[in-house]
Amino acid sequence: QSVLTQPPSVSGAPGQRVTLSCTGSSSNIGAPYDVHWYQQLPGAAPKLLIFGDINRPSGVPDRFSGSKSGTSASLAITGLQAEDEADYYCQTYDTTLSGWVFGSGTKVFVL
Amino acid sequence: QVQLQESGPGLVKPSETLSLTCSVSGVPMRSASYYWGWIRQPPGKGLEWVASIYYSGTTSYNASLKSRVTISVDTSKNQFTLKLSSVTAADTAVYYCARHDGHSYGHYYFKYWGLGTLVTVSS
Numbered sequence: 215q216s217v218l219t220q221p222p223s224v225s226g227a228p229g230q231r232v233t234l235s236c237t238g239s240s241s242n243i244g245a246p247y248d249v250h251w252y253q254q255l256p257g258a259a260p261k262l263l264i265f266g267d268i269n270r271p272s273g274v275p276d277r278f279s280g281s282k283s284g285t286s287a288s289l290a291i292t293g294l295q296a297e298d299e300a301d302y303y304c305q306t307y308d309t310t311l312s313g314w315v316f317g318s319g320t321k322v323f324v325l
Numbered sequence: 326q327v328q329l330q331e332s333g334p335g336l337v338k339p340s341e342t343l344s345l346t347c348s349v350s351g352v353p354m355r356s357a358s359y360y361w362g363w364i365r366q367p368p369g370k371g372l373e374w375v376a377s378i379y380y381s382g383t384t385s386y387n388a389s390l391k392s393r394v395t396i397s398v399d400t401s402k403n404q405f406t407l408k409l410s411s412v413t414a415a416d417t418a419v420y421y422c423a424r425h426d427g428h429s430y431g432h433y434y435f436k437y438w439g440l441g442t443l444v445t446v447s448s
Contacts, residue, residue, distance in 0.1 A: 216371065248432045259421055259440055260421070260438060262435065266427075266432065305435070313374060313385060314433065316373065318371050
């Protein structure tokens with residue numbers, strides 16, 4: 215049971231916009247600690263998608279954007295593409311657990 | 326280019342100790358101020374941070390595993406190692422090593438990852 219809650223799945227048609235949520239508490243996201251997002255394609259290692267709430271590493275398309283408010287964070291994917299079908303995880307630090315934590319993960323389906 | 330590669334036995338018997346090594350290339354661990362960590366993923370499940378170590382030897386452990394986990398670093402070999410004792414089937418997972426980037430506990434993220442290695446606990 216993760217301290218960061220993510221919806222199990224989200225779906226959208228190609229070209230649409232989808233939003234993934236990550237809900238935490240005052241001991242993690244609301245502390246406030248930075249939220250980071252990872253994309254995991256089937257059979258592959260996770261890949262950093264967003265760091266520091268809103269920043270994209272070099273090479274990540276600007277279709278991906280992050281935001282944070284209070285004890286929640288969101289990842290938006292605009293212009294959804296078939297290659298975006300993957301698992302997405304949020305991650306931050308938790309002061310109560312004194313460690314880094316991942317969300318439960320959201321599977322994005324492209325219809 | 327920073328690269329990480331996990332190595333170790335793919336099969337461990339219950340009650341024994343799992344031992345994995347992460348070999349780092351592209352950056353000298355002894356002169357680079359980074360945390361290095363292990364993350365695991367049971368088959369079909371999500372990611373779980375296991376442990377991390379600073380290049381100087383300072384360690385951080387997942388509280389739920391702390392009594393069984395040891396992480397160490399050998400900067401002369403540019404490697405760091407994970408040991409997990411008294412394993413059970415619940416420890417079966419893909420184990421990833423990764424480098425923390427950022428500037429403090431509340432800001433660290435995992436920028437570079439190894440490909441991962443599957444460790445199965447079974448007799």
